[in-house]
Amino acid sequence: MAYSVASKALFPLYVxxxxxxxxxxxxxxxxxxxxxxxRPIPGAYEITExxxxxxxxxxxxxxxxxxEHVRVTLFRVLAERYRWLDLLFTLVSRGVAIAVYVFFxxxxxxxxxxxxxxxxxxxxxxxxxxxxxWFAAAMCLVSAFATxxxxxxxxxxxxxxxxxxx
Amino acid sequence: xxxxLCALALLFxxxxxxxxxxxxxxxxxxxxxxxxxxxGPAGYMAADTAYRTVHNFNMSVIPxxxxxxxxxxxxxxxxxxxxxxxxxxGHRRGGLAISTIIAGGMFAAVCGSSLASSATxxxxxxxxxxxxxxxxxxxxxxxxxxxxxxxxxxxSVVLIVYGILTQSxxxxxxxxxILPGLLGAVLYVGAVVVTTAINPAAGPAGESSSWRERxxxxxxxxxxxxxxxxxxxxxxxxxxxxxxxxxxxxxxxLAIAAWRRKLTPRILLETLGQTAIMSASIxxxxxxxxxxxxxxxxxxxxxxxxxxxxxLDLPAWAMMLVIVVMxxxxxxxxxxxxxxxxxxxxxxxxxxHLGYDPIWFGILVVTLVEVAxxxxxxxxxxxxxxxxxxxxxxxxxxxxxTPFVIxxxxxxxxxxxxxxxxxxxPGMM
Amino acid sequence: xxxxxxxxxxxxxxHPIITQMIEPWAAEVEAATEGRVALQILPALGAPGAHxxxxxxxxxxxxxxxxxxxxxxxxLTEMVELPFTSENAQVNSIANWRTYQQFFMDAxxxxxxxLLGLWVPGSYQLFTRAGVETVExxxxxxxxxxxxTVERIATELGMVSISSPLTEAYxxxxxxxxxxxxxxxxxxxxxxxxxxxxxxMAVPGGFAASSQFxxxxxxxxxxxxxxxxxxxxxxxxxxxxxxFAEVWQAQNAAAVDELVEGGLTQIxxxxxxxxxxxxxxxxxxxxxxxxxxxxGVDAEAAIAFYQExxxxxxxxxxxxxx
Ligand code: NA
Ligand code: NA
Numbered sequence: 001m002a003y004s005v006a007s008k009a010l011f012p013l014y015v016x017x018x019x020x021x022x023x024x025x026x027x028x029x030x031x032x033x034x035x036x037x038x039r040p041i042p043g044a045y046e047i048t049e050x051x052x053x054x055x056x057x058x059x060x061x062x063x064x065x066x067x068e069h070v071r072v073t074l075f076r077v078l079a080e081r082y083r084w085l086d087l088l089f090t091l092v093s094r095g096v097a098i099a100v101y102v103f104f105x106x107x108x109x110x111x112x113x114x115x116x117x118x119x120x121x122x123x124x125x126x127x128x129x130x131x132x133x134w135f136a137a138a139m140c141l142v143s144a145f146a147t148x149x150x151x152x153x154x155x156x157x158x159x160x161x162x163x164x165x166x
Numbered sequence: 167x168x169x170x171l172c173a174l175a176l177l178f179x180x181x182x183x184x185x186x187x188x189x190x191x192x193x194x195x196x197x198x199x200x201x202x203x204x205x206g207p208a209g210y211m212a213a214d215t216a217y218r219t220v221h222n223f224n225m226s227v228i229p230x231x232x233x234x235x236x237x238x239x240x241x242x243x244x245x246x247x248x249x250x251x252x253x254x255x256g257h258r259r260g261g262l263a264i265s266t267i268i269a270g271g272m273f274a275a276v277c278g279s280s281l282a283s284s285a286t287x288x289x290x291x292x293x294x295x296x297x298x299x300x301x302x303x304x305x306x307x308x309x310x311x312x313x314x315x316x317x318x319x320x321x322s323v324v325l326i327v328y329g330i331l332t333q334s335x336x337x338x339x340x341x342x343x344i345l346p347g348l349l350g351a352v353l354y355v356g357a358v359v360v361t362t363a364i365n366p367a368a369g370p371a372g373e374s375s376s377w378r379e380r381x382x383x384x385x386x387x388x389x390x391x392x393x394x395x396x397x398x399x400x401x402x403x404x405x406x407x408x409x410x411x412x413x414x415x416x417x418x419x420l421a422i423a424a425w426r427r428k429l430t431p432r433i434l435l436e437t438l439g440q441t442a443i444m445s446a447s448i449x450x451x452x453x454x455x456x457x458x459x460x461x462x463x464x465x466x467x468x469x470x471x472x473x474x475x476x477x478l479d480l481p482a483w484a485m486m487l488v489i490v491v492m493x494x495x496x497x498x499x500x501x502x503x504x505x506x507x508x509x510x511x512x513x514x515x516x517x518x519h520l521g522y523d524p525i526w527f528g529i530l531v532v533t534l535v536e537v538a539x540x541x542x543x544x545x546x547x548x549x550x551x552x553x554x555x556x557x558x559x560x561x562x563x564x565x566x567x568t569p570f571v572i573x574x575x576x577x578x579x580x581x582x583x584x585x586x587x588x589x590x591x592p593g594m595m
Numbered sequence: 596x597x598x599x600x601x602x603x604x605x606x607x608x609x610h611p612i613i614t615q616m617i618e619p620w621a622a623e624v625e626a627a628t629e630g631r632v633a634l635q636i637l638p639a640l641g642a643p644g645a646h647x648x649x650x651x652x653x654x655x656x657x658x659x660x661x662x663x664x665x666x667x668x669x670x671l672t673e674m675v676e677l678p679f680t681s682e683n684a685q686v687n688s689i690a691n692w693r694t695y696q697q698f699f700m701d702a703x704x705x706x707x708x709x710l711l712g713l714w715v716p717g718s719y720q721l722f723t724r725a726g727v728e729t730v731e732x733x734x735x736x737x738x739x740x741x742x743x744t745v746e747r748i749a750t751e752l753g754m755v756s757i758s759s760p761l762t763e764a765y766x767x768x769x770x771x772x773x774x775x776x777x778x779x780x781x782x783x784x785x786x787x788x789x790x791x792x793x794x795x796m797a798v799p800g801g802f803a804a805s806s807q808f809x810x811x812x813x814x815x816x817x818x819x820x821x822x823x824x825x826x827x828x829x830x831x832x833x834x835x836x837x838x839f840a841e842v843w844q845a846q847n848a849a850a851v852d853e854l855v856e857g858g859l860t861q862i863x864x865x866x867x868x869x870x871x872x873x874x875x876x877x878x879x880x881x882x883x884x885x886x887x888x889x890x891g892v893d894a895e896a897a898i899a900f901y902q903e904x905x906x907x908x909x910x911x912x913x914x915x916x917x
Contacts, residue, residue: 017446018438021233024226025420028413032406035772038735040757045223053221055229059446068443069186070451074499074544079184093185100189103196107213114648123666123743124758133217203601203653210652211640218642223763337766404770407763460640464601468638515638 006065006149010142013058020055024048043125050122053132057139064097065146094147101144108137170467173198177458187504188447191454198461212457219453223409224330229445230412231321235277236437236444237419238393241426244286246386247272252294253383257374260362262298263308264355266291270312271351272387274319275394276419278326279444280539284313284547288554294372301368302558304361307540307566310547311354311573314536319347320398321415324506324535326408327452328528331510335525336408337401338592342525344398345587346533346577353573361569393418402595451507459511468515475516482520483582489513490534490578497538502546506535529588530581537574540567598632598818600811603646603655605639612659615842617809620835627826632819647810651707656815662806663742670886671699672806674901675715676744677883678876679800681905682917684847687804688714688840690904692833698897702890708810711827712835717847718801719745722783722792723775725860730868733796739764739776745803747882748777751875768792777802780850781843794860798872799917809835 031044041047063069071093079086112133120129173194180190192212200208219225251265251272258264270287277283288309295305317324320340329336362369375383397415400406406414423429429437462468475485496505510531517527539547542564551563581587602621606612613636621634634657641649644664649655662669663676672695681687692713723736733752740746740756749756757773767773768791775792783789809831816824855861864872880898887894909916 014439014442015435017442018435021229021438021442024229025233025413025416028226028230028410029417032410032414035737035757038737038755040737040755042756043758045758045763048226049221049223052223052226052229053217055442056220056446056449059442060450062439063443063446063450066443068447069188070447070504071184071186072181072500072504072544073184075182075184089184092180092183093189096180096185096193097189100192100196103209104192104212104216107209108217111210111213111217114652118648118665118668120665121667124746132221133213136217136220207653211649211654214641214645214649214652214654218645223759335766406772407766407770409763463638463640466635466637 002149003065003151006146010062010065010146013139013142014062017055017058017062020051020058023051024055027051043122046122046125046127050127050132054135057136060139061142061146064101064143065150067150067152094150097147098144101140101147105137105140105144108133108140112137167467167470169198169201170462170465170470173461173465181500181504186450187507188450188454191451191458191508195454195457195459195461199457199464202461202464211460215456215460216453219456220449225449227326227336227409227412228323228448229441230416231278231323231326232445233438233441234321234393234397234412234415234419235279235282235316236441237416237423238273238276239282239286240428240433240437241389241419241423242428243276243386243390243422243426244269244273244290246383247390248287248290248294250383250387252372253375253380256372259366259371260304260358260369261372262291262295262300263304263358263362263369266295266308267312267315267351267354267358270309271315271319271347272390274315274317274347275398276321276390276415277316278321278323280313280316280324280536281546281550283316284310285550285554287312288551292555298370298372300370301365301566303562303566304358304368305566306548306551306555306558306563307568307570308354308358310540310545310551310563310567311357311570313547313550314539315347315350315354318343318350318529318532318536320344321412322532323448324503324532325528327448327503327506328510328531330452331455331507332514332524332528334528338525338595339528340398340408341402341592341595342529342588343532344591346529346581349580349587350533350536350574350577353577354570357569357573389422393422404595448503451504455507455511458508462511468512471512471516472519475519482522485520486517486522486582489517490530490582493531493534494537494541497534498541499544500538502535502538505538506531523585523589525592526581526585526588530578533574533578533581537571537578541571597630598815598823599635600632600656600815601640602634602636602657602659603638603640603649604636604659605641605643605646606659608636608638611842611846616839617659620830620838623830624827627830628823632823632827647705647708647808650810650812653812653814655812657711657809657811659807659809662808663744666743669704669806670883670890671695671702671892672704672713672808673744674699674883674887674897675713675806676742676803677880678748678802679798679873680718680804680901681909682718682799682801683909683912683914684715684717684843685837685840685912686905686908686914686916687718688836688843689833689908690901691715691806692836693904693908694897694901696832697900698892702892705808705810708812709816711809711811711831712839713806713808714836714840714843715804715806716843717779717781717804719777719779719803719805720798721775721796721802722778722788723794723796724771724791725793727775727794727796728862730796730864730872736774737772739767739773741777741805744879744883745777747879748802748876751878752872779805779847780854781846784850784853789854789857789859793858794862795854796862796864798864798869802876 027044027047031041079089112130115133116130177194196208196212247269251268255261255264273283320343325339329339397411401408401411548563625633640654646658646660650658662672675691736754738749738754738756739759740749746756884894905916
């Protein structure tokens with residue numbers, strides 16, 4: 001129940017991260033085409049950087065909620081046999097996750113503040129960079145909450161889903 | 167050194183307690199850095215590394231090549247590739263298994279991921295093998311092995327990650343993977359031939375096809391050849407950089423999937439979302455590896471390891487043998503991408519120190535990762551197959567991959583003895 | 596007591612900056628402090644452009660870096676990047692250091708750190724593919740630019756500027772995706788880029804330069820005793836600038852000879868062509884003066900002093916300014 005509510009709440013992030021990939025593809029492809037016509041997109045490389053970063057951090061809460069993080073499942077069989085072991089796994093992994101997320105949220109926020117103070121900007125495209133660090137911080141904080149409601153995503157139609165990455 | 171060993175022990179403890187690999191590496195990396203330096207600097211290092219690793223131009227290759235592979239999977243080209251291979255070798259003993267390997271190799275040329283390859287090949291090839299009463303072990307083994315080709319034959323997500331971690335030329339790595347990938351396919355075919363020679367009942371022959379049918383089947387692979395030619399030919403022929411090739415390849419795959427009418431808006435969103443989630447989970451492991459690497463660095467572990475190895479006074483080939491055996495053992499218990507990310511910060515400076523070529527080592531490591539994908543008890547390709555073929559027992563699957571693991575062992579030996587296998591093609595660029 | 600300073604090195608360990616500048620300097624510091632202050636050279640703890648802030652935040656104690664990697668941040672220090680200064684790295688670096696001390700030190704652009712030295716590795720000239728022969732040929736040429744000053748220069752000259760990280764730039768030049776870049780002779784030689792860029796268009800004093808620094812964090816500096824601080828200071832500042840820039844100057848001079856021997860075509864602009872070039876690039880200077888004045892310094896006076904020093908230092912060293 002809580003999972004499906006959380007899942008719905010995170011749907012905008014799912015769409016955002018998807019749009020970032022479209023942007024990546026669009027910028028990369030049209031830059032190749034336009035450059036051959038001697039009209040490169042100014043700051044194409046900075047837009048790409050921002051799109052990759054936003055894609056990754058927007059996906060973080062979704063990855064966390066659906067437990068799509070890569071993990072070692074060597075002792076899964078044991079954990080399924082002994083309840084206390086399963087409970088231990090759950091407590092330790094969620095505890096570590098929340099601690100790490102909160103730590104990163106705090107330090108990304110401070111990084112953003114420093115960037116804002118020193119006026120860090122994209123060289124060619126001209127936009128300020130601090131908001132993207134703040135966005136990353138916010139996503140870490142959301143992920144800390146998502147950890148609490150996380151569970152393995154229900155079986156989808158695609159068997160590769162949730163099976164790591166290569 | 168003591169700090170480092172405690173940290174490694176703690177890291178493995180967290181990993182076995184099912185803490186996500188990325189988060190375990192982050193926790194130990196930050197904690198260790200703070201232990202040696204201080205919490206303030208550790209926090210800044212962590213945030214800065216996380217921000218910069220992710221907001222990075224060169225990283226855009228990962229989601230774009232993943233997208234290309236996922237779109238090609240949606241385009242359902244694999245069935246036609248399998249049919250094509252079947253028309254040519256189906257009438258031989260073990261022909262269906264051989265077709266699976268060949269189709270897997272062709273599919274690998276447009277898909278950068280091994281899991282997507284084995285899942286796709288599993289759906290396509292298994293029903294036919296069932297119909298011809300193939301032994302389940304051989305069927306599952308050949309599908310899992312065919313899937314591993316996905317990360318050696320370019321494009322390859324694992325080679326990209328290796329390139330990023332070690333700052334090696336991704337284009338060169340791709341080109342270097344072509345011959346070892348083809349060699350892998352040939353050796354896998356050999357494994358099928360030997361298996362069916364020992365036990366002919368494992369893979370009965372299918373029907374033969376006329377040349378007319380063969381020519382008709384050839385037409386279907388046009389789009390695959392076109393896309394591979396565009397991406398790899400573009401890199402090899404110096405038309406664009408690997409980063410740009412990824413963008414072009416993704417658009418090409420989108421066009422193919424749309425042209426074959428396999429895309430609805432819903433499926434498109436699903437493919438994009440899935441790609442983002444898969445790439446993001448790789449990125450976090452990468453961030454974890456970078457931060458863990460910074461801790462290893464500041465702890466002076468690399469220098470200590472180098473002087474330790476110097477003290478051993480072993481010849482370089484013996485050290486390489488130790489490294490290979492270590493990877494084979496780790497490959498049994500660790501998921502393959504994490505194995506790569508955990509070990510490269512330690513082994514890469516070592517092999518440079520020993521005087522090995524970084525491109526060659528990349529190909530060797532990816533071969534070792536391929537083995538890890540199919541060795542028990544943790545073999546990702548096998549788990550994927552289990553999802554596709556729920557009726558085949560794990561034991562049968564692992565028995566089925568044995569001949570292919572032997573084929574891989576031969577390939578590793580050849581790679582070590584003949585480095586030119588990997589280095590000849592990139593040297594011609 | 597002993598102080599070990601963590602130096603984060605983002606360059607290859609065999610780079611001249613490490614082997615001929617940092618390591619010898621570290622040995623001198625160790626000798627001068629009788630072993631109480633030592634450098635521990637570690638592989639990079641972060642990205643090249645992050646090194647100033649890494650030092651400020653204590654990730655590394657001491658680091659070398661390039662101002663242009665964080666453009667607009669070190670506006671005053673960027674003066675040395677302007678066109679037509681001096682091609683001799685040593686002349687340019689020393690004149691720049693004296694100007695910085697007199698006019699910019701108080702603006703404290705390197706806040707949070709103790710600045711040990713500033714220098715340039717020689718000047719950028721314009722390296723391009725074969726076939727470029729005159730100033731007119733520059734129109735529409737696709738040029739990779741590393742930062743904002745060079746981008747303005749490229750734009751003023753009617754070139755198409757393409758922004759890309761250095762790693763990608765090597766790839767792009769070898770694939771003919773770009774037609775050239777502003778570079779120093781030694782970089783072109785060290786990265787074997789001359790085969791793709793066999794023509795160089797040179798102006799006296801260079802089109803631009805890249806300003807480099809060595810800083811130590813305030814926190815690490817405070818760990819060092821006053822006597823040892825004084826010993827290190829004696830080895831820093833103009834002494835360091837003179838030493839480091841001398842290495843660069845030798846590198847560049849050797850690179851010019853090697854490249855020319857290898858068939859590099861040199862087009863040295865003079866007469867009308869040069870006048871036209873100077874006229875077209877004049878706005879770059881004006882822009883910098885306006886920006887610098889905004890930061891509360893007397894930019895005109897600083898530039899006048901800098902120009903005067905360029906000639907004075909050339910005379911002191913007994914070399915040509917260009
Ligand atoms: Na592939
Ligand atoms: Na395994």
